[in-house]
Amino acid sequence: MDLAHSPADEAFRAEARAWLRARVPSEPLPSLETAEGFAAHRAWEAELAAAGWSVVNWPTRYGGRDCGLMRWLVFEEEYYAAGAPGRVNQNGVSLLAPTLLDHGTEEQRARVLPSMATGEVVWAQAWSEPEAGSDLAALRARAVRVAGGWRLSGEKTWSSRAAFADRAFGLFRTDPDTPKPHQGLTYVMFDLRAPGVTVRPIGRLDGKPAFAELFLDEVFVPDEDVIGEPGQGWRIAMSTAANERGLTLRSPGRFLSSADRLHALWADRGSPEAAAARVADALIGARAYQLFTYAAASRFLAGERLGPESSLNKVFWSEYDIALHETALDLLGAQGAEGEAADTDWSEGYVFSLAGPIYAGTNEIQRDIVAERLLGLPRGRRR
């Protein structure tokens, strides 16, 4: 039982810290949910990648440092402590890349990963459909076999980042006659600018086009853009979803940094007693999340597979994130209408946090998973 990082990991931390201190933009970049912000974030990814910091835990041949899970956690702590920008390619890096590393071909990895690492190609996820959200297996968009590939038709929605992204990945029904809805699905990558694709940006609560609807009309996808065997998409996607909720979607570094910023805001506002407990809880929650992650990473590195416990994680961070931002807005608002101002980091973060309990599998579904798979309670009538 040890919480000290090795001297080599601490040297890695020092190297990351020095680079970030020198290079993190002194002014926050514009919101990445705007065209201007998207371009600025893409340029930042290129700068990170040029110095080898954009995907530190990836294999070196794809642009990473092959540095391992613990150093990834260390890097993330330093990254967010330095006040560095949010990551525009997070969908690609945390969802598609692990899938390709586990299930893709070497040709696919060599083609897709390096341009993802530099931000040259930004990826959107295309899971949800109008009738398939939490019940993802109900999806209807289809892929039909043609010479040399497939043709995609149908509709995807709530596609994060799709308003400005280049490419997308998602599941399509390739066999409509299977006995169970999660069979006969295929995992496909496609170009958002291909003929037949219409992207309709959707404004989220604050009006910014953080996601989009995708209308697909006979969109051709070559065989080399299918991941794994056709018909095996569900199994492949579920291994991705476990990753998403597990260790790599939300790093502790982000919450440690947010809690520190909240504490600084509170102190700056005269440390009002009325908010003390909420600020303390934000500090405690960030520490809990850090230590929970260290414990999970230690188990993973000791050879354990991480299973449904990632659902604990998802409910925790998504609700934590909202509570933290609500506290910040209340502190800002205590001296007038400042808590309403829409163009601050805190309000942007607040709007983003509100989506947490909804995406990546709603928290209700996660609680069902905790109850049924971790506590062993009987299944109910859902499914």
Place this chain on the structure above:
Amino acid sequence: MRFLLDAEQREFARSLDAMLSAADTPAVIRDWSRGERAGGLALWSRIAEAGVFALAVPEAYEGLGPRPVDLAVAFVELGRHAVPGPLVETVAAAALLRDPGPAKRFLPALAAGESMATLAPEGSYAVDGDAAALRLTLAADGLRLAPGHGPVRPSLDPARRLTRLLPGGELLVPDPSADRALRWARLATAAQALGVGLALLERTVAYVGQRVQFGVPVGSFQAVKHRLADAKIALEFARPLVLGAAVTMSPADVAAAKVSACEAAYTTARTALQLHGAIGYTAEYDLSLWLTKARALRTAWGTPDDCRAEVLRGRA
């Protein structure tokens, strides 16, 4: 960095669990609540034989410690079985009695389980003052050996017998390290509360799996599942705080562990009571032994507000 219990620590927890499971602790707790101590004292000896109190006592005084991580592991199990007696207070006393004179005089007996200690600031209630051989008062001029105790008052948790310690007595340590004792007490309380919460969750999961209403187990209802899932989440995020605090022993980490484990246990207690329904509200059903302890531990050795203030001081 390897934030993981080793095989020996996991085996230690398993063996304590097995020993306590075989000991019929509910009967021991009920006797203890009535002031009948034979069963509790026998159990105390076996806990000491397993080395639990020795973990808080330095090797120089016939202990095995200080080993806060192992102590936390042990206290989770003591909480899971709702073991009665001044467990935390005995650990805190061991942390206080570090001057060679008092250490040599008292620590070997604490490590061996031959005596129990209780401890309170002057004028406050001390837990189990009637059972403890070593009654310590934190007075204005230092740590004193209280000459006796007043009448027993029932606690909200009947297994915690509250007594005021009589003033005066021998001055043992003029300048005791109360901060260190507080950290050890809070760590042990946090671990114990985590164990209490885990037991409440486990019992409630078992109950809702067999209690049938509307023709199905109530545990198949989403409203029930989600409350239990929330309890599980709270407990599983308190656990690493408790173990992490045992590693660092920093006042802020220990306070964070205390507030978080006690809140998780208390939330779980409320859920356990609600999901058991009326049977859970009775003293004759064993659940009450954990329900009342979760409430008592929440304010023992620092209220949630005290602990949150310590967390904020850690950032100042």
